[in-house]
Amino acid sequence: MSDDRDDDRARTRRRRTLAGVYAAALVIGYAAGTTEFLPASVVTGTSTPLARVGLALRDPGLTAEPEAWAHLRSDVAAARSESKPDELEAFDLVVALRGLESGGHPEWSRAETLCRGLGWQRCDRPALEEIERRSQP
């Protein structure tokens, strides 16, 4: 009688442990898929941050969810880190004008500040709008 009860308890404990192992596998697997634990190429394929920034600049009409824009911000940071130091301000100007860090909406006042920092002859709104148009390859 008591042996039967012990067996039942042991079986129940094993079942719970097994359920825990499966739950842990589920959580760990999902976390590995969504975070940067797996090699980047598993998630991104042949895409690179610079290519994604290039796409956003080439196709200004792209509509994307806020999460996608948030990821693009980190791509911009990665692309920025690959730029030469003397190109950074011009890169930032293009990024601000094309709204790559603001959901696709141009950041006019930031762009004006950057433009003045570059010492360009004209940084008024019509000039910035023209630069925005011209920055489309």
Next chain:
Amino acid sequence: MAPALRWFVGPLLVAAFAAGVGVFRARAERGPFLARTASLGEAERKALEAVPARSMANAVWAFGPVPAVSKAIQAELVRLGDSEGPVRARALLRLCLIDTSFDGQAALFNAACAADTSICDRMKEAGEREARVRFVAPGNRLSLMFAGGHPRGPDAVQPPGHP
């Protein structure tokens, strides 16, 4: 079920499935920026990777001062190498438009012509196209060289069918 299957293979399969779901979700979160670049061939990817530099060069060309323009174009030329003839020719034409010496302009135009032979006989047209998208001097007007034609050096590339 064998204990090895239940305790090791089963959890591994579950973890792999969950990782697949996680990867799918991570891709979906990145939206069209990843979806449209994830399976590009090398040439297409390289072309997209060149876009930021080209955007910068175009922006600088529109309103930037001469030193910034020269630096941006030279960086673009280094990046381009010998590929993409028309883009290279456009960059050289821009340098030609801001060059102050007649000889320098002629040499740069010859180099542009070598990079893209289609502009050799349409020098003025090609120059005007670039001058039109520059809004500050110098470079927003054609020099006399464009009106009178450029002197051809002995090694200048002749377009097909050119006498």
